[in-house]
Amino acid sequence: MELVINSRGAYLSKIDERFQVSLGGVKQEFSSKKVERILITTSTSITTDALKLAMENNIDVVFLEFDGKPFGRVWHSKLGSITTIRRYQLKLNEIELGTELVKEWIIQKIDNQIGVLNKLKLNRSDEKVKLIDTSIEEIIKHKNEINNIENNIRGKLEGHEGYSAKIYFNTLGKLIPEKYSFKGRSKNPAEDKFNCMLNYAYGILYSNVEKACVIAGLDPYIGIMHTDNYNKTALVFDLIEMYRGYMDEIVFLLFSKRKVKESMFDKIQGGGYWLNKEGKQLLIEAVNNRFEEKIKYKNRMIKLNNIIQFDCHNIANRILNEVC
Numbered sequence: 001m002e003l004v005i006n007s008r009g010a011y012l013s014k015i016d017e018r019f020q021v022s023l024g025g026v027k028q029e030f031s032s033k034k035v036e037r038i039l040i041t042t043s044t045s046i047t048t049d050a051l052k053l054a055m056e057n058n059i060d061v062v063f064l065e066f067d068g069k070p071f072g073r074v075w076h077s078k079l080g081s082i083t084t085i086r087r088y089q090l091k092l093n094e095i096e097l098g099t100e101l102v103k104e105w106i107i108q109k110i111d112n113q114i115g116v117l118n119k120l121k122l123n124r125s126d127e128k129v130k131l132i133d134t135s136i137e138e139i140i141k142h143k144n145e146i147n148n149i150e151n152n153i154r155g156k157l158e159g160h161e162g163y164s165a166k167i168y169f170n171t172l173g174k175l176i177p178e179k180y181s182f183k184g185r186s187k188n189p190a191e192d193k194f195n196c197m198l199n200y201a202y203g204i205l206y207s208n209v210e211k212a213c214v215i216a217g218l219d220p221y222i223g224i225m226h227t228d229n230y231n232k233t234a235l236v237f238d239l240i241e242m243y244r245g246y247m248d249e250i251v252f253l254l255f256s257k258r259k260v261k262e263s264m265f266d267k268i269q270g271g272g273y274w275l276n277k278e279g280k281q282l283l284i285e286a287v288n289n290r291f292e293e294k295i296k297y298k299n300r301m302i303k304l305n306n307i308i309q310f311d312c313h314n315i316a317n318r319i320l321n322e323v324c
Helices: 048-056 083-089 096-119 126-147 153-175 193-216 234-256 277-291 304-323
Strands: 002-005 010-015 018-023 026-031 037-040 044-046 060-064 070-074 265-267 273-275 294-297 300-303
Touching (some): 010 048, 018 048, 048 060, 048 070, 060 193, 070 193, 083 304, 096 126, 096 153, 096 234, 096 304, 126 153, 153 234, 193 234, 193 273, 193 277, 193 304, 234 277, 234 304, 273 277, 277 304, 294 304, 300 304
Parallel strands (some): 002 037
Antiparallel strands (some): 010 018, 018 026, 060 070, 294 300
């Protein structure tokens, strides 16, 4: 279970082996044995006893900005990793395995984008289906170019990835209900409501990827494709590309099924939107429900929630087996 605290003035404390959330005189208790992660999205008070209980039960505590991006987290001091993996991560920029991994990640991202577009052909007009098919054909061309690249990770690979993404999001913008149509991606603050909700969904995803890296023993700050800057989790930005399509599909369905309301967004002075509490509740519930579903992934049925951890362990093992 994921414990999400997104109400201002909430108070998180410990009662025996349980977490207690107090708000406006109402108290709720949650067993520490059932909580897998705690997400704190707004102004909340938390006791050190509650943090200690979380650490003793290996429960990740993540603090999120209003846009859903993690700005801090607390986890157990025993990371369960080995220094060897991190040391050899540094070599990935110089060896063939690094290029191979990045190509796999980008191709998986593109395959997911193609999968999303193919699903959207259902019950569409012939004109819309033709638009989707044309976009997929263009994206596949870039995918084939990526397969043929042997080096230059940050150059040609990123170029083809960027062109594919542009085609993909321009297509989504034309398929979404007309009142929410948009042109391409826009980041924080988002210029439109779709990107506003999508940015928050990516924030949730970012948290999952970072946690999976740490548990698998990967250093989230040592990337391959994204540059290594001070305090930048470059590997997280590398890996998250593989899973963005799942978030795209969740958010698109919320809009297409008319579950999104105008009241879920706060307009920012000067332009742009933030997702408010009402919108966050809708999105978090949709993400949690989707993450509990099993899908066929790499020849096995696995919960979407476990795919990221599965991949991170595989990457760590490949680094150990192929580099050491």
